[in-house]
Every structure is written in C-alpha cells, then in structure tokens.
Amino acid sequence: MRSSVNETLAGNGRHEDWTPLLELAAREVFEVMLGCQLAVSATEEEVRLDTTSMVGLAGQLCGLLSLRCDGKSAALMASKMLGVEPDKVGPEMSDALGEVSNMVAGNFKNKISGLSEGCVLSVPTVITGTDYRLHSQADSLGVEVRLLFEGMPIIISLQIRS
Amino acid sequence: MNSIRALIVDDSSVMRKIVDRSLRQAGIDLSQVLEAGNGAEALAVLKESRVDLILCDINMPVMDGLEFIKHLSSVENAKGVPVVMITTEGSESHVVQALACGARGYVRKPFTPDQVKEHVVPILGGES
Numbered sequence: 001m002r003s004s005v006n007e008t009l010a011g012n013g014r015h016e017d018w019t020p021l022l023e024l025a026a027r028e029v030f031e032v033m034l035g036c037q038l039a040v041s042a043t044e045e046e047v048r049l050d051t052t053s054m055v056g057l058a059g060q061l062c063g064l065l066s067l068r069c070d071g072k073s074a075a076l077m078a079s080k081m082l083g084v085e086p087d088k089v090g091p092e093m094s095d096a097l098g099e100v101s102n103m104v105a106g107n108f109k110n111k112i113s114g115l116s117e118g119c120v121l122s123v124p125t126v127i128t129g130t131d132y133r134l135h136s137q138a139d140s141l142g143v144e145v146r147l148l149f150e151g152m153p154i155i156i157s158l159q160i161r162s
Numbered sequence: 163m164n165s166i167r168a169l170i171v172d173d174s175s176v177m178r179k180i181v182d183r184s185l186r187q188a189g190i191d192l193s194q195v196l197e198a199g200n201g202a203e204a205l206a207v208l209k210e211s212r213v214d215l216i217l218c219d220i221n222m223p224v225m226d227g228l229e230f231i232k233h234l235s236s237v238e239n240a241k242g243v244p245v246v247m248i249t250t251e252g253s254e255s256h257v258v259q260a261l262a263c264g265a266r267g268y269v270r271k272p273f274t275p276d277q278v279k280e281h282v283v284p285i286l287g288g289e290s
Contacts, residue, residue, distance in 0.1 A: 032272035033180070081176055083183065096176045102221075103271045106250025110270070116253035121221060123173065 018112070018158070023145045025108035026156050029100060030149065034080040038154075041146040047153045052127045053094075053101035057109070060118030063160040064134075065108070067101040071128070073152040098124030104156060165193040166214040166286065171204040171230065172248070173222040177271075181217050181248060181278070188279035190286070201230025205237060212239045215286065218265075220249040220256065231263045244285045248273065 030038050049068040057063050069077075071093075072086075078096035079086040089096075102124050109115045143158040168185060170178045178197050185192060196211060198204035202225040204218070216234075220227035227247060234240040246267035247260045257268045267281040 029272045032274055078176065082179055092176050095174050099174045099177050103250055106252065106271060110252040117255050121250065123221065123223060 018108075018143050019145060021111045022104075022108050022143050022156060022158055023147070025111060026104050026145065026147060029103045029107055033100070033103065034077060036080065036150060039148040039151075041148050041153055043153075044146070047155075048130060049153065049155060050128060050130050051097060053097045053124050054127070055098075055101050055105040055124045056122035057105065057119050058122070059120050061109070061112075061115055061160065063158060065101060065105040066134075066157045066159075067097065067104065067154060068157070069097070069149065069154040070152065073149055073154060076150060076152075094126040094128075098126050101156075108158070165191040167194040167196070167212070168192055168215045168217065169196045169198065169204060169207060169211075169213045170217050171198045171201065171222070171227065172217075172219040173199050174219075175199075177219070177248075184273070184275040184278045185217075185282065187275035188282065190279075190282065201225030201227060201233070204230055205233055205240075208234075208237045208240045210239075213243060215282065216240075216243055216245045217248050217282075218245055220247060220251045220260070228259060228263055231260070231265055234264065246281055246285065248278075 027038050030036055049070050051071050051074045052066055052068045054064055054066045057065065074093050074097045075086040075089050077100055078089040078093045081096045082089065082092065102121060105121050109119050142160065145156050147154050170181050172178045172181065182195050196207050196213060198207050200222040218227045218230060227249065231245050234245070244266040245264060246269060247265050248269045248271065250271045252270045260268055266285050269277055269281050
C-alpha cells in the first residue's frame with residue numbers, strides 16, 4: 001500500500017488517504033518489534049492518556065507524529081521490547097516509547113512515494129502528564145488512528161503543516 | 163562461525179538491547195558486546211578496543227551514523243571491520259549513501275532476527 005506525497009500535498013489526493021497507511025505502519029511495528037497485534041478501537045470517547053511520545057518531521061512533509069497512551073501501556077510496550085516484566089522496566093520506558101513512535105514515523109514515511117527521500121525525522125521526545133497544551137506549527141491537515149494495544153487505548157496522530 | 167565481538171551504536175539503550183538479542187537469536191555467537199550512544203562515543207570505544215562487527219543507527223545526536231563511518235578509516239582498530247546500518251531511514255538515497263561511506267549492510271527498522279541474520283551472517287563469512 002503506497003501513496004504519493006506530492007499528490008496529497010498538492011490537493012490532488014486527500015490526506016485522509018494516509019489513515020490506513022499510518023495504521024498499517026503502526027501495526028507492522030507492534031507486530032515485528034513487540035510481537036503483538038493491534039486491534040481497532042471502537043470508541044471515539046476521549047480517554048485520559050498521560051504518556052505522549054512525539055517525533056518531528058521536516059522537509060517535504062513538515063509536521064508532528066504523536067503516540068499517546070497511558071503509563072501502563074507504555075510500561076508494557078517497554079517490557080515486550082526488553083523481554084522483562086512490566087514492573088522491572090524503570091526509566092527505559094520513555095526510551096522504548098520514543099523508539100516505537102520513531103519506528104512508526106519512519107515506517108509511515110517509507111510507505112509514501114517520494115517521502116522517504118525528502119523527509120527527515122527528529123529524535124523522539126516523551127512527555128508524561130496531561131496538564132499541557134501542544135502548540136506546534138502544524139495546521140489544518142491531520143490524521144489520527146485509535147487502536148487497542150493489549151486491550152488498552154493508544155492514539156497515533158499526524159499533524160501536518162500544509 | 164567463531165565467537166565475535168560486536169559494537170552496537172544507537173542512542174536508544176532499548177534498541178541496543180534489542181539488536182543484541184536479535185544477534186543472539188540469529189545464532190551469532192557473541193563473546194563480547196560493546197555499546198555506544200552516538201558516533202563520537204563509538205569512535206572513542208574503538209580507540210581502546212578491537213571488534214569484529216559494528217551495528218550502527220543513522221539518526222543520532224552529536225555524531226550520526228553516516229558521519230561515524232566516514233571517520234572509521236582514521237581509527238586503527240576499526241580498519242576492515244564491517245559495519246551494518248540498522249535504522250528507520252529506509253530511503254534508497256540513505257542506503258546508497260551508507261554503502262558509499264563503507265557500510266556493508268543495511269537493515270530497516272522494524273526488523274526481525276531473521277532479517278538481521280540475513281544481512282549479518284554472510285558478512286561474517288557464514289551462511290544466512
């Protein structure tokens with residue numbers, strides 16, 4: 001499954017077309033690196049997710065990819081990546097979540113024709129807590145997928161500066 | 163295949179552990195694994211230690227992976243040591259650039275132990 005960045009950003013395509021690519025990118029990362037299948041989340045209800053990892057995109061596509069989950073999910077992701085029990089994870093939780101978001105962002109851009117070459121990723125930043133507002137330069141275009149990781153909600157968003 | 167010493171270069175300690183585990187799952191016998199968080203740290207490690215294989219990320223702070231392999235020829239211990247890039251950067255230009263700089267292999271994240279085996283074992287003189 002591939003799409004063209006030029007068509008989409010020129011308005012010939014729709015950024016909503018990228019939703020399945022973003023979902024596929026996330027599914028592949030979780031399956032290969034964490035050994036688990038993500039499920040589709042049926043609910044659109046707001047959930048309180050207190051752990052956020054963000055990766056910036058610059059170049060042909062400018063924006064921000066964020067992965068939000070709760071602390072329990074983040075610890076479970078890290079435990080699966082490290083092969084240890086969730087309560088043994090410790091400070092590597094943020095590192096693990098950052099790597100997951102980095103791989104989702106990289107895998108996503110590799111699925112879009114022309115984007116792999118012309119877009120670079122920042123190193124990830126992880127924030128814990130909910131009392132913050134995000135003011136990125138990204139505007140108007142946005143893609144969001146809501147998934148379940150071991151039954152727990154995760155939200156992956158891509159905000160694009162058009 | 164003999165037991166080898168490997169240097170894993172990645173700014174993520176989690177990813178360094180995953181690469182270590184993947185090498186072992188791929189059946190590679192590791193006698194010693196050294197780690198570095200970026201290219202500059204890796205060069206410092208190599209000034210003190212000799213390794214048989216280097217696995218290196220591209221996007222890292224301080225000194226990235228491509229810059230690191232450009233500097234390798236200046237380190238006596240690193241001469242002739244094969245480098246395999248393991249990175250989220252999957253573009254053809256990155257692959258070409260890495261190979262032009264001297265990398266011998268290129269593995270895209272996310273990766274399975276089998277993919278690591280496929281790229282690393284032939285470089286070490288075994289059958290993947």
